[in-house]
Amino acid sequence: MEEKMTYEKAMKRLEEIVKKIEGGEMDIDSLAANLKEAKELVTFCRNKLTNVEAEVKKCLDM
Amino acid sequence: MNSLTLYEINSLVRQTLELTLDDEYWVQAEIAELRVNRHCYMELVQKEVQGGGIVAKARAQVWANRWAIIKPMFEQMTGQTLAAGMQVMLKAEVTFHEQYGYSLNVTDLDPTYTLGDIARHRQEILRQLAEEGIETMNKELPLPRLLQRIAVISSASAAGYGDFCNQLKDNQRGLAFETELFQAVMQGNEVENSVVAALNRIAERVDEWDVVVIIRGGGATSDLQGFDSLLLAENVAQFPLPIITGIGHERDDTVIDLIAHTRVKTPTAAAEFLIHHQEEELDALEDLSARLAEQVSQVLYDETTRLKLVANKIPLLFSTVKAREEMRLHRLSASLANSSVQYVEQAKGGVGMLEKQLVLYTSSLMQGERKRIELMENKLQSAHPDRILRLGFSITRIGGKAVKDANEVKAGDEIETTLASGTIRSIVEKNS
Numbered sequence: 438m439e440e441k442m443t444y445e446k447a448m449k450r451l452e453e454i455v456k457k458i459e460g461g462e463m464d465i466d467s468l469a470a471n472l473k474e475a476k477e478l479v480t481f482c483r484n485k486l487t488n489v490e491a492e493v494k495k496c497l498d499m
Numbered sequence: 500m501n502s503l504t505l506y507e508i509n510s511l512v513r514q515t516l517e518l519t520l521d522d523e524y525w526v527q528a529e530i531a532e533l534r535v536n537r538h539c540y541m542e543l544v545q546k547e548v549q550g551g552g553i554v555a556k557a558r559a560q561v562w563a564n565r566w567a568i569i570k571p572m573f574e575q576m577t578g579q580t581l582a583a584g585m586q587v588m589l590k591a592e593v594t595f596h597e598q599y600g601y602s603l604n605v606t607d608l609d610p611t612y613t614l615g616d617i618a619r620h621r622q623e624i625l626r627q628l629a630e631e632g633i634e635t636m637n638k639e640l641p642l643p644r645l646l647q648r649i650a651v652i653s654s655a656s657a658a659g660y661g662d663f664c665n666q667l668k669d670n671q672r673g674l675a676f677e678t679e680l681f682q683a684v685m686q687g688n689e690v691e692n693s694v695v696a697a698l699n700r701i702a703e704r705v706d707e708w709d710v711v712v713i714i715r716g717g718g719a720t721s722d723l724q725g726f727d728s729l730l731l732a733e734n735v736a737q738f739p740l741p742i743i744t745g746i747g748h749e750r751d752d753t754v755i756d757l758i759a760h761t762r763v764k765t766p767t768a769a770a771e772f773l774i775h776h777q778e779e780e781l782d783a784l785e786d787l788s789a790r791l792a793e794q795v796s797q798v799l800y801d802e803t804t805r806l807k808l809v810a811n812k813i814p815l816l817f818s819t820v821k822a823r824e825e826m827r828l829h830r831l832s833a834s835l836a837n838s839s840v841q842y843v844e845q846a847k848g849g850v851g852m853l854e855k856q857l858v859l860y861t862s863s864l865m866q867g868e869r870k871r872i873e874l875m876e877n878k879l880q881s882a883h884p885d886r887i888l889r890l891g892f893s894i895t896r897i898g899g900k901a902v903k904d905a906n907e908v909k910a911g912d913e914i915e916t917t918l919a920s921g922t923i924r925s926i927v928e929k930n931s
Contacts, residue, residue: 445645448644465799486645
C-alpha cells in the first residue's frame, strides 16, 4: 500500500476500479492486478472504519 | 406642626397607590439581576435605547407558589431560563410596603415577548453574519467520508458526554471512533467565552480531528441564551472543521444550531448521526466490494464463454479453410491439365503444318530434280554416239577400244571403224 494512502483516496480508487470493470473497460490481463489492488483497498478501508486498525494499533503500542 | 410618622406617610403612599392604580399591569422590562431562594427576586431595569443608560429601576419578586408555575411554563415555551439580561413582559401588581418600599409582585410572564426578543436578537446576529459573508461557511464544508476522530465540546460532568461516548462505543458494526473532550461551560453567561476557548484549543490541533461535536447534557435546565452570541456564531461559522451541535431545545434552535454544519437534538442523536454516517460508508464499501466480486466473476465467465465459443469455431473454420484450399488445388490441377492439352494441341498443329510444308517442299524439290534429269537426258540424248555417227563422224577402235591418239596405232594393226551404219575393218599401212 502507498505511504500516504488515506481513506478518501482509497475509496475513490476503489470506486474507479469497480466503475471501470462495470463499464467493460477492464481487460482480462489487468483484471487480476486490479482485483488484488481492490482487495487491498477494501481491507484498508474496512480496517479504517472498524475497530480492527485501532486494536492493532493498541497492540503495537503495548 | 402637623406631621406624620414615616409609617403613616408610607401607609398613605400605599393607600394612594392601591386606590389609584389598577390591580395589575403588563410591564416591559429587562432583568438586571435574578436570584431564586424559594421565591424569585429580580432587579428590573429599563435602559436607554441609545447609550444603554438606566432610566428606570424596580425590584420585583415572584412568590414561590407562582414561581412553581411560571418557571416551567416559561422554560418550556422559550427554551430559556429566566436570567439576567433577558427582556421580559410580566404581569405585575404594584405593591408598596411600609417597611420594604416599592416593588412589583409578578404573577405572570409572557414568554412570546421574550421569544420575540430572542428571535430579534438571533435575527440580528444572523444578519450580521450574512453581512460578513460567513453565515453558511461551516455548512458549506464537505463532510469527510471518514468521521472518526471527534473533538467533543461539552462539560465533563454532564450526562450528555457519557451518553454520547457510550452510544458511539456500543455501535453494532464495530465502527471505530476516537474522542477527546474539550471541556467548556455549557450554561450561563460563560458559555460564549468558554466554548470559543475550547474551539481555539481544537483549532490548534486541527489536523487531528475530522469533526467537532458540541453537546450539552440532558437535564431539566435549558439555559441556552449563552449560545445566541455573535462572537460564538462567528467562531462556529468560520471553524475549519464541520461542527455538529447537539445542544438544542426541542422546539427552538440557538444561533449556533443554525450556523453549525449539522444540528441534532441530543448528544445521543449526535452519536447516532456519526454512527449512521460511518455505517453508510461501510455499506458503500461492502457494496463496492460485492460489485467488484460480481463483476470479476462476470468478466471471467464472459471471457471463458468467449474462449469456448472461439474454440468451438476452430474445427469448422479449419474444415472450411481445408475445403477451400482443396477446391483451389483442384481448380489449379484442372487448369494445368487443360493448358497442357492445349499446349500439345498447339504443338501438334505446328507439326502438321511442318509436315505439309515438308511434303510440299519435297514434291517441289522432286519436280525440280525430275526436270533437271529430263534436261540432262535430253542433253545426253544429244551427245549419244549414234547421233554423232549420223552426222558423219566415225569411231575407230583397236582391240575394242576407241582410239583417240594416232600414236596408239602402228602399222600393221587392225582397226575397226564404226560408222552410222556398218563397220569397216582395215589394216594400217603406215603410220605417219
